[in-house]
Amino acid sequence: MKKYLPFILVWTLLWGCSSPGRDQKQNLKFSSEQISQVIHRMTDIMVNDVTNPPLASRFFSYATLAGYEVISQHDSAYQSMHGVLRNYPAVTKPDSIDGYSPELSAILAMMETAKKMQPSGVLLDSMEVQFLDSCRREGLAEEVITSSLTYAQKVSKQILAYAKADKYNRISNYPRYTPKEGEGNWYPTPPAYFAPVEPYFNTVRSFTLDTCTQFKPAPPIAFSTDKKSKFFGLLQQNYQSSKNLTQEQLDIASFWDCNPFALQDNGHLQAGLKKISPGAHWLGITGIACKQAKADFAKSMKVHTLVSIALMDGFISCWDEKFRSNRIRPETAIRKYIDPTYKPLLQTPPFPEYLSGHSTISAASAVILSHYFGDQFQYTDTVEERFGLPARTFSSFQDAAIEAGLSRFYGGIHFMDAIDNGRKQGLQVGEWVLRKVEGAPQVMASVQGI
Numbered sequence: 001m002k003k004y005l006p007f008i009l010v011w012t013l014l015w016g017c018s019s020p021g022r023d024q025k026q027n028l029k030f031s032s033e034q035i036s037q038v039i040h041r042m043t044d045i046m047v048n049d050v051t052n053p054p055l056a057s058r059f060f061s062y063a064t065l066a067g068y069e070v071i072s073q074h075d076s077a078y079q080s081m082h083g084v085l086r087n088y089p090a091v092t093k094p095d096s097i098d099g100y101s102p103e104l105s106a107i108l109a110m111m112e113t114a115k116k117m118q119p120s121g122v123l124l125d126s127m128e129v130q131f132l133d134s135c136r137r138e139g140l141a142e143e144v145i146t147s148s149l150t151y152a153q154k155v156s157k158q159i160l161a162y163a164k165a166d167k168y169n170r171i172s173n174y175p176r177y178t179p180k181e182g183e184g185n186w187y188p189t190p191p192a193y194f195a196p197v198e199p200y201f202n203t204v205r206s207f208t209l210d211t212c213t214q215f216k217p218a219p220p221i222a223f224s225t226d227k228k229s230k231f232f233g234l235l236q237q238n239y240q241s242s243k244n245l246t247q248e249q250l251d252i253a254s255f256w257d258c259n260p261f262a263l264q265d266n267g268h269l270q271a272g273l274k275k276i277s278p279g280a281h282w283l284g285i286t287g288i289a290c291k292q293a294k295a296d297f298a299k300s301m302k303v304h305t306l307v308s309i310a311l312m313d314g315f316i317s318c319w320d321e322k323f324r325s326n327r328i329r330p331e332t333a334i335r336k337y338i339d340p341t342y343k344p345l346l347q348t349p350p351f352p353e354y355l356s357g358h359s360t361i362s363a364a365s366a367v368i369l370s371h372y373f374g375d376q377f378q379y380t381d382t383v384e385e386r387f388g389l390p391a392r393t394f395s396s397f398q399d400a401a402i403e404a405g406l407s408r409f410y411g412g413i414h415f416m417d418a419i420d421n422g423r424k425q426g427l428q429v430g431e432w433v434l435r436k437v438e439g440a441p442q443v444m445a446s447v448q449g450i
Helices: 032-049 053-072 102-117 121-137 142-164 168-173 230-242 247-255 278-292 297-325 330-337 357-373 383-387 397-410 416-438
Strands: 263-266 269-272 379-381 392-394
Touching (some): 032 053, 032 102, 032 121, 032 297, 053 102, 053 278, 053 297, 053 357, 102 121, 102 297, 230 330, 230 416, 247 397, 278 357, 278 379, 278 383, 357 416, 392 397
Antiparallel strands (some): 379 392
16 A cells, blocks of 8 residues: 655756757757656646546646647647537637747646646746746747747637636536435445545536447446345455455555545544546556657657547546446445445545446546557556556556556455446547547457457
């Protein structure tokens, strides 16, 4: 299990701009690493703010869209998302601005968008200052920096207007969600008994989905207290598995935990455990893949954007089902019907059980990454090392996605039908995003028994 370490927001700018020579003042070369560092800093701020997983995907998607829009305005190989994403505007190119760097503007557009959207986005100011100072040290002319920032702000302003129209800001006006009474329904779990997270997320405008129910899964196995029922079989499967976990299974559960709401109960004090969201983990994997494949800046920007879009639409699809089926969590059911002393390996997150969100968004992300880097892309996932967990190596993105789903069973927080059907939904979402953006045919339906 992850140990709690005091979380200190410290940013050391170990990277910056690289140039072939100090005499080249007007142009610097950027790479996927700068994109990853912005994502990394956004993630730190989300950990600080305890940003929930669906909302985190929203922040990532608009920030990456801002960066991608700059690229699409300067490289004909990359089309604008206008006419591709739902209600996406024809973003005006600031033609009155001269002497800027498109790549620098793309990075700054990400920062400018995140600064305005994240609750503690002001913490990105210091990163932006340090980043631009590093560019100055590399010899980039001041007028190029100024023009690039102005360009970024003009694009970001239009993306922020698009974000504002997605209806997320209306959620606060909806009635407070009250857990439904009755056997088999979800109810908040210890130690904090948090209120449900984003019960109205299915009302937010998606990027590619026709409706939030487009990939509605099969219903969950029906709740029953009959010891011969399929549901009680699921219950026993979780309970018995918790007693016989191997070290490998324990490691897998911890590696993919990604629960921003986890608490450590120290007697009279509950301390928050600093963990990233599932979406942040997959964007970390995206950065690893881009660097390993030596993808250029433009391709890296596009891949980060498509993964972010798949995360957002995956969460919308999954959350729509969660608050429709509203199924009880294993922790609650096992304590009530089998063993009142039962405690799962991982803390149960604060929302209904079916579907598994991690299974859904992991499968969707893996579809996107497999499209751009191949079905057998081997890599080492170092994303969780800074949270005290050792790296894990995978032979493909889909292998990682399957393991991420199974981690929820090993952790005792999901039943297997939620994991299997979450994966099915995620594959469908990922394929749909590729179809909308790239015109790609459905190719993953037969993967891993689906």
